Amino acid sequence: MASSIDDLKSAIKKALPELDMVIAWAAGPDPLSHTPLFITDEADVERIEWDPRCSQNLAGYLPGLRGKKVGIVVKGCDARSLVELLQEKLIDREDVTIFGLHCTGAVDARPVRKALGSTRGLESVAVDGGTARFTVAGEAKTLPLAEALQKKCFTCTGADAEVCDHFIGEHGQPPQVTETPTTTLEELEAMSMEERLHFWEDQMTRCIRCYACRSACPLCVCQDHCAAQSREPHWVDQTDHPREKLMFQAIHALHTAGRCTECGECERACPMGLPIMTLKQALNRSIQDLFDYRAGTDPDQAPPLFEFREEEKNIKEREW
Amino acid sequence: MLTARYIANDKLMPWLLSLTETRQVLAPVQAGGQTLFAPLDENSRLDLKGLADASAKAALLPRCETLFEFHYSKGEGVPSKTELEVRETLPDQDTFLFGARPCDAKGFTVFDRVYDAGTRRDIYYCTRRDKTLVAALACTEPADTCFCNRVGGGPGDTDGADMLFTPVDGGYVIESVTEKGEAFLAEQPLMEAEERKEEARKVREAVSEAMPGGDPLGGTEGEVLRLFDDKEFWGGVAAKCLSCGACSYLCPTCYCFNMTDEVNGDDGVRVRTWDNCMSFQFTLEGSGHNPRDGKAQRMRNRIGHKFSYYPELHDGNLACVGCGRCIVHCPVSMDVRAIVAQARDRALAKEEHAND
Numbered sequence: 002m003a004s005s006i007d008d009l010k011s012a013i014k015k016a017l018p019e020l021d022m023v024i025a026w027a028a029g030p031d032p033l034s035h036t037p038l039f040i041t042d043e044a045d046v047e048r049i050e051w052d053p054r055c056s057q058n059l060a061g062y063l064p065g066l067r068g069k070k071v072g073i074v075v076k077g078c079d080a081r082s083l084v085e086l087l088q089e090k091l092i093d094r095e096d097v098t099i100f101g102l103h104c105t106g107a108v109d110a111r112p113v114r115k116a117l118g119s120t121r122g123l124e125s126v127a128v129d130g131g132t133a134r135f136t137v138a139g140e141a142k143t144l145p146l147a148e149a150l151q152k153k154c155f156t157c158t159g160a161d162a163e164v165c166d167h168f169i170g171e172h173g174q175p176p177q178v179t180e181t182p183t184t185t186l187e188e189l190e191a192m193s194m195e196e197r198l199h200f201w202e203d204q205m206t207r208c209i210r211c212y213a214c215r216s217a218c219p220l221c222v223c224q225d226h227c228a229a230q231s232r233e234p235h236w237v238d239q240t241d242h243p244r245e246k247l248m249f250q251a252i253h254a255l256h257t258a259g260r261c262t263e264c265g266e267c268e269r270a271c272p273m274g275l276p277i278m279t280l281k282q283a284l285n286r287s288i289q290d291l292f293d294y295r296a297g298t299d300p301d302q303a304p305p306l307f308e309f310r311e312e313e314k315n316i317k318e319r320e321w
Numbered sequence: 322m323l324t325a326r327y328i329a330n331d332k333l334m335p336w337l338l339s340l341t342e343t344r345q346v347l348a349p350v351q352a353g354g355q356t357l358f359a360p361l362d363e364n365s366r367l368d369l370k371g372l373a374d375a376s377a378k379a380a381l382l383p384r385c386e387t388l389f390e391f392h393y394s395k396g397e398g399v400p401s402k403t404e405l406e407v408r409e410t411l412p413d414q415d416t417f418l419f420g421a422r423p424c425d426a427k428g429f430t431v432f433d434r435v436y437d438a439g440t441r442r443d444i445y446y447c448t449r450r451d452k453t454l455v456a457a458l459a460c461t462e463p464a465d466t467c468f469c470n471r472v473g474g475g476p477g478d479t480d481g482a483d484m485l486f487t488p489v490d491g492g493y494v495i496e497s498v499t500e501k502g503e504a505f506l507a508e509q510p511l512m513e514a515e516e517r518k519e520e521a522r523k524v525r526e527a528v529s530e531a532m533p534g535g536d537p538l539g540g541t542e543g544e545v546l547r548l549f550d551d552k553e554f555w556g557g558v559a560a561k562c563l564s565c566g567a568c569s570y571l572c573p574t575c576y577c578f579n580m581t582d583e584v585n586g587d588d589g590v591r592v593r594t595w596d597n598c599m600s601f602q603f604t605l606e607g608s609g610h611n612p613r614d615g616k617a618q619r620m621r622n623r624i625g626h627k628f629s630y631y632p633e634l635h636d637g638n639l640a641c642v643g644c645g646r647c648i649v650h651c652p653v654s655m656d657v658r659a660i661v662a663q664a665r666d667r668a669l670a671k672e673e674h675a676n677d
Contacts, residue, residue: 030648030656031466037561037653057653061563112354121465207353209375209384209570211597216565217652224564225601238583239594241385270652272374272567274354 005170023072032123061219076104080162081262081297101162106176153265205243217270262297327514344415376573426481428573457482466645477525487521494521544668545629559620568647569597
């Protein structure tokens with residue numbers, strides 16, 4: 002990625018005079034976490050970072066900046082969110098300048114922080130040859146990808162930003178993982194319905210109702226008018242009961258059914274580490290079975306639940 | 322400190338479990354890849370490395386607390402009349418909070434000034450506070466995001482705690498801080514450790530020296546307040562903020578709450594739940610007007626409350642204890658230290674400009 006970063010910086014410098022801002026990543030307050038950078042001044046371009054610590058999907062900022070000319074840096078998964086936002090007409094293609102990149106995988110800061118022990122003096126992070134490599138205070142350390150990457154990276158359907166105005170660097174494949182960790186969805190499928198409910202009740206006990214999952218979701222556009230906090234209608238109550246919290250997750254999952262591109266922001270943002278993307282993955286499978294549709298692939302298509310057909314190809318209602 | 326006792330590493334868990342016979346023991350335990358304060362039992366995996374992912378504040382200020390229960394019934398004799406029965410639900414559980422870090426314990430002093438303020442005593446909080454023994458655990462591995470030393474604390478501080486555990490070779494030296502802590506320790510079958518107090522002090526001193534550096538963040542009340550109308554500053558600071566509540570809910574000092582009646586048929590509860598100023602609904606008025614309708618105003622309130630309004634009301638004490646959880650767990654890695662430092666620099670630059 003090191004060679005890409007200079008190309009990225011020069012492409013942004015070139016485009017910046019025509020734009021109100023460019024959103025990229027910069028070094029964060031913790032050596033493992035990079036942070037969004039809103040660039041309005043050319044001097045800030047030098048602060049841009051690009052390596053597997055650039056986790057956040059920046060596309061979520063775009064609907065809130067509508068009307069402005071915005072440049073944005075995206076990985077493969079982030080670009081799929083952009084496609085979805087375009088389909089839903091939440092952003093205007095002519096106002097967005099997309100700098101697309103090839104992603105080698107995004108590290109999951111939480112387990113990596115624990116695995117490395119101390120991140121003091123962490124200088125670099127890279128993914129290559131099926132391994133995550135870290136330099137901590139001059140010392141080289143490695144972790145297998147199964148321990149270092151975010152779960153979404155193991156189901157990545159394309160590491161390159163497919164829709165973009167400027168593609169920076171070389172095209173490539175998703176991370177090559179020899180040992181793929183078992184997904185929560187697979188674990189759940191092996192359980193009875195009762196066990197599944199117990200699993201979620203157990204998980205939801207830890208939920209603190211901060212709604213970072215919702216706020217980080219690039220497709221959650223109700224935001225300030227969310228059913229989670231509405232008293233009228235009173236969809237969920239404010240008690241600490243796991244079923245109330247699961248009810249919110251069910252609402253969130255249904256709101257994003259057929260729209261969710263599995264960018265993983267809900268799960269990454271959750272301070273309690275709850276495997277909530279699993280709910281969306283399960284619905285995505287149903288959407289694929291029923292409508293033969295995968296979100297985030299074609300800007301000219303419409304999500305299946307946005308359209309009404311008298312008879313769906315795979316739902317033979319009249320034959321029931 | 323009055324009494325010093327010693328407990329060996331291998332005796333710690335059995336001793337904590339023995340305490341569960343008479344009270345609830347809350348301790349940092351591993352759960353689903355996280356380390357959180359939870360009631361201890363024989364299956365718990367105690368985790369005393371570093372800072373727990375969430376603070377210990379729920380021990381005194383639960384995420385959701387029933388203030389009272391109520392029941393509606395048809396009036397006897399007069400069917401058109403509804404009668405309301407209200408039942409008190411005061412906390413009654415004795416608790417031993419083990420492994421709270423000095424920052425977590427200091428967070429309770431922030432609550433004390435609000436919930437136990439002379440004649441304005443919150444009976445729920447105060448009852449819990451009285452029934453809880455806070456056993457703080459001195460830090461030995463400060464993270465990059467730790468900054469207690471910049472907000473008036475330290476990795477071996479005892480503010481808000483009843484006793485302090487310091488890791489030493491082979492175990493822990495336990496020193497009492499309050500009379501409550503002293504009385505508790507006097508009853509425990511633990512070894513005397515007067516001769517190891519010095520060893521514990523040296524451990525704490527070494528950690529203090531290893532803390533990440535930086536200017537103090539206190540004493541900026543005036544600077545933060547001077548930027549109240551500076552829309553450009555707060556807009557810039559808040560641009561990347563998602564306006565979720567993760568920072569507030571993980572914070573050991575954030576104490577704002579909401580109260581709602583949750584009714585099911587004829588029965589209901591009035592609950593007090595954590596609220597947070599990053600939420601749109603926090604200041605949403607009944608009329609529909611919201612004086613803080615943008616994330617910039619909400620961020621201004623969060624920083625202002627911690628570093629300006631609270632210290633102005635409470636003798637310069639900040640409403641931030643430097644645990645850094647808001648930094649580590651922020652989905653966009655916002656850094657409260659940087660925001661306060663930027664606010665101070667900007668206010669001072671403006672002042673200089675005005676004087677030119």
